[in-house]
Structures are given as structure tokens and as C-alpha cells.
Amino acid sequence: MESNQYDVIIAGGGPAGTTAATLLAQYGHSVLLIERDEHPRFHIGESMLPMSEPVMKRLGIDWANGNLKKGGAEFIDEVSGRRTYFPFQGEYRTFQVERSVFDKRLFDNALAHGVIAHQQELVSSVQCTANEAQVKTDKGLYQGRYFIDATGRDALMGKTFKSINKINNLGKFALYKHYKLANSLESEALFAHGNIKVLLSDIGWIWCIPLTNGRLSVGLVVQKEVPESLKQDALFERYIQASLYMSELLQGAEVLSEVHIEADFSYRNTQRYGQRFACCGDAAGFLDPVFSSGFFFAVKTAEFVADQLHQGLMQGTEADPELQQVGDEFYQKGFKTMHRLIERFYCSNLVENLFFESDRQLKIKQEIVALLAGDLWKEENGFQQGLLSGRSRKN
Template identity: 55%
Template structure:
């Protein structure tokens, strides 16, 4: 009988949520030698947006031992476009590290299966109903079983299990309110399309009520979505709103001529929030369970990877040091998480200030140092001390913890 069973624990750690954050945390904890259970309420593969990755996710991906280039579209950078003023600005991102545009269903499944390959016990279609974190351990009740473990990782995405249980979710105002999106396939050859798939860049189109993403996927497919920051026009249903803005864009008219819509129009709301209690007695949150931002800078999966790696490594260290019941175990790492999250939050806020987006993004070619600073932030190079733009963002106003 192993140490866990002798002490009444079924597992060292139960990770709730089988998306990128949960699968990453589970895999790394298993690599550290711990007995892990990973619970996912749905069944892979399942559709998900957030298809554009950041280069500085690569170190975590390498630790997981997977090849994220396989079957995916290389991403060279990001192009910000204002069709009203005919302005474009390209920011190279895959300079020091590589990144990709990828379809989340197969990719999330790959991460989940990779956890199982590392010895994680994985359950799908199992929903957690109750969680109790006590000084002596964690009790978890699902619709299929009951488990006792030494530690809980909340990687439940925007379900935010612990945050909503403890009512510690705070909405972030003035960012995107909702997104409406779909996929297209059979993108026809043409100058615009060929260049898009050659570079693999994400296009960010600035529009009057928010912005549009255009993400090239493998197999000459596109993910296209509209993020609405202002109030929706009252004369238009949400689904019709997307069609209205697609039809009004010359770029999208060129790209989508002869293409076929290959997915239903979907809507996602409850877009931007922070969880004020990201860690506590025998638990820690990572990924979207810790907070979620408007996706204009594609930070979601990047923050999922990096926060999950920190959580996994700190839990392992806590077990070694006998600090697993210390509610402040993750305090130092949480400061690092907040540095990254708040940098992106303030950066997104600046994006929505129309005069700043034009002066900062579309005039960046006038200042090579500024353009490099923007590109580094867009790459996810956040934990450095030599980015003047990042310093000015963080100094602009105090941020809540």
C-alpha cells in the first residue's frame, strides 16, 4: 500500500478541467512523480476558440514533450489593420521562438491524451459537483464518484469552479463584451489569401464596435470572429451582426469569395474577469479559472500554459517542504502571474482607446524600439525587466490583486 492509501488519499492531486491548463498541470505533476487524477466534464475533441498561440508558450510545450507544429499553421506574426484609413502594421512574433495557429479541438485532445501517456488517470464526461478543501485534505464529489486528495487544481476555465463557489469573480469592464464567430473552408487562391497562409499571421481588423480576428488554419481554412466592445446595435441580432461586418470588410470579401462556411455561428459572452482568490488552502487556480481577458492579443492559452506550469511546480515543491496545507504556498508565483495578467489587461485597455491604438500600433514603424517592445509583449515575453512600454503600462495606474 502506497503512502497515499495509508493516509486515506486516493490521489496526490486532482485536477478539475481537461483543457490546456488542466492537462499541462496534470502532466507536469505526473512528471514530478505524483499520482494524479484529471477530470473533464466533456468529451474530447470539443470545439473551442482561442486558436492563435504565442511564442513564449514554447518552453512549457517543450516540457510537455509534444510537437505542436504537427498539422498546424506556422504563425509568423500579427497584422493590425484599419480599413477605413488603409493602415496596416505587421509585428513579427516568431523571431526567437516559434508558434502556431491551431484548431483547438484536436490540440486540446492531444494535450489530454499526453497527460495519460505520462501516467495521469484521466476521466472524461465526469462533472464535479462539490469540493471541500480542509486542513487535512480535499474532498471532491462528482456525478460518478468521490475522491480524497492532498491538493486540488482548478482548471475549469470560465466555469471557474472555486471562484464562483466562493463568489470571488470580478468582471472587468470596458473590454470586449461578447464574441460571435465561425469557420470557413475552401479559401480560394488569390493575392490576399496566399499571403495570409504564407505568413500565417493573425489579422486584427479595427472596427467601430470592437475588432475582427482572421486566423489562418491548416488546410486553407479561416477562423473569423467579431469581438464587440460597445453596445450591440438594437436593429440587429447577434448572428446577423457578424454577417454585417463581414460584408462590410473589403479584405474579408476578397478572402471569403468562393469559400464555404464550415461551422455554425457561435456566441461567447462573459468575456473579461479576474478571480480574486486564485489560491488558498490546498487549492490553486490556473488558466481561465484564475482570470480571462478579451482575446485581442491571444493571451488565453499562453496564460493557461504558464500559470499551470507555475502551479504544478509549486505544488511539487510544497509537498517536498511539507507546506501543502499552507494557504500562502502560491503567493510568490501569484505575483508573477499578476505581472503577466495585468500587463496584458492594461495593454488591451489601451487598444480600445482609439487615439492610442492608432498612435501606438499604426505609427510604430516610426520608432523601431517601440515596435520591438510591442512585438515582445505580443509574443508573451512578459517576465523581463527591460521593456519600457511594459513598465509604462504597469505604472499608469495601480491594479487590484
């Protein structure tokens, strides 16, 4: 008979939850992972960052298997004809992944490490006291020494504490769909290099992410106001077809999905940890996807939380409300850096004056590449220091 008592109970079976679960199981702790849906499940956020690879190695995941290698990130202004390319040529590789498949791999990997997992079970409430974390679901009641909220944008603990603060001035909503491309010179070049393309638009920007088997993820992120009378499908098609590159690339393409929408996706949770609980991944905060940081922050925050929690469980200090403070300080620096970079993308001439001019300033280009790769915790990055101090506002 299955126990209802565990060292750690985790709500959410996405990348954050499965990463934390696997690492804690590797340390020898008993872990219950509760997921409201069932894998595989559709998810966007297909473009990865190189600094996720060290975490994948810790999990025992070879993410080269079945995924398209990502060469770098390309930013394009079709109106002016300007473009720039930031290559990822460092120690770590990165890939474009189909999230439904890859997220299931992470989930199955957690099971292989001894994690107990319940799917199609919804956590309804959590009570963390000095003595235990009690988790109630629609199917049972569980006790643990610690609770991890990895519920994504549902942000269970953040909504419980009313600690979700919306971040303004970034993208308002995203429209996206998947295609299967016809064979062409454009598609061959896209898949050969594996780059994410960010095409600037007068209302925001377009993402173009190549996947395996000739598939393509395309999204329109809207930052400015649009007429309410304009339907989602019409808005998406208008701006995709207005792009010469996209209209040529999609000639003869097969549509694989309808238009989906994600809205109000930039926020921070100001109560990310406390007595016997911590939040990781999107439950801790989420930023506009222009620099593809969502998956990276998911697995990195999970790593921070799991490593800190292991020490607490071994020392019997897991009830300490400040247990996660050190890891959270690292997280805050990374999150703030990426937030400032995205803010400059929307609210200044960052792309025009810096990105498109970066080939003339090799050191700055290297520093930008480091941030775009997810290397957010080096002290010697002058561009990052400028972002955090506000000195880069003139850009």
C-alpha cells in the same frame, strides 16, 4: 481496482488542466484529471503566442506537427488604409492550431505520462481542509493532498467563493464561425505567412486566423452597443461583409459552422489560491482575446502552480494557504500588463498613435512585439513599465 486517493486532483481537461497534470506526473506525483466533456471538443482561441513554446517543450509536445506556423500579428484599419505588422522572429516559434485537435493531443499526452483521467464526469463540490482536499462528482468521491481548479470560465472555486470580478470597458461579446476558403491569391498569401489579422471596426474588431487545410477562423468582437433587434447572424454578416478584405477573402468559401457567441469573457478571480487549492487558466481570470493571450495564460499559470505545488508536496507544506504566493505574483504582473495593453487598445489611441507609428520607433516596436509574444516578465521593457505605471495613458 482504481484508487480514490491521489496526490493531486484536477478539475478540467483543457490546456491548463492537462499541462498541470503532465508536469506533476513528470515529477512523480499521482494525478487524477476529471473532465466534464469528452475530447475532442470544439474551442476557439486558435492563435498561439511564442512564449508558450517553452512550456510545450517541457510537456514533450512538438507543436509544429500538424499546425500552421504563425509569422506574427497584423493590425489593419481599412478606413484610413493604415496597417502595421509585428513579426515573431525571436527564439521561440508559434502556430495557429485547431483547438479540438490540439487540446486532445495535450490530453492524450497527459495520459501517456501516467495521469489517470475521467471524462464525462462533473465535479459538484470541493472541500479543502487542513488534512485533505475532498472532491465530489456525479460519479464518486475522491481524496487528494491538493486540488487544482482548471474548469475554465466555469470557475468552480471562484463561484464557490463569489470571487469573480467582471472587467469592464473591454469587448462585450464575440461572434465567430469557421470557413473553408476557395483558392485565390488572397488565401494563398494568408496561408503562406500564417499571420493573425486584426481588422479595426467601428464597433470593435474582427479576427482572421488561418488554420491548416484551407480553413479559416473569423470572429467579430463587439465593444459598443448595438441595436437589440439586430440578430446575431445578421450582425456578424453585416460587419464581415463591410470589410473589403474579408468580403474578397470569403468569396466562394464554404461555411463550416454556424455563428457561435461568447459573452462576458473578461474577468479576474480574486481568490486564486488558498488552503490545499489553486486555480489556473481561465479559472484564475480571462481577458478579451484581441492579443490572443488565453491559451498562453492557461499553460503558464498551470506551470507556475505545478512547479510550486511540487515543492510543497515534497516538503509536506501543501496545506500552506500561501504556497502559491510567489507564482501568483508573477501571474499578476503578466495579467495586469496584458489587461492594461488591452485597455489601451479599446479606450485610447494606442493603435493609431503607437502601433501604426511603431516603425518610426524601433525600440518601442521591439518592446511591443515582446509583449505580444507573451514575454511579460522582463524588467527592461520600458513600454511595459509605462503600462504598469500608467504613463502610457497619453497614447
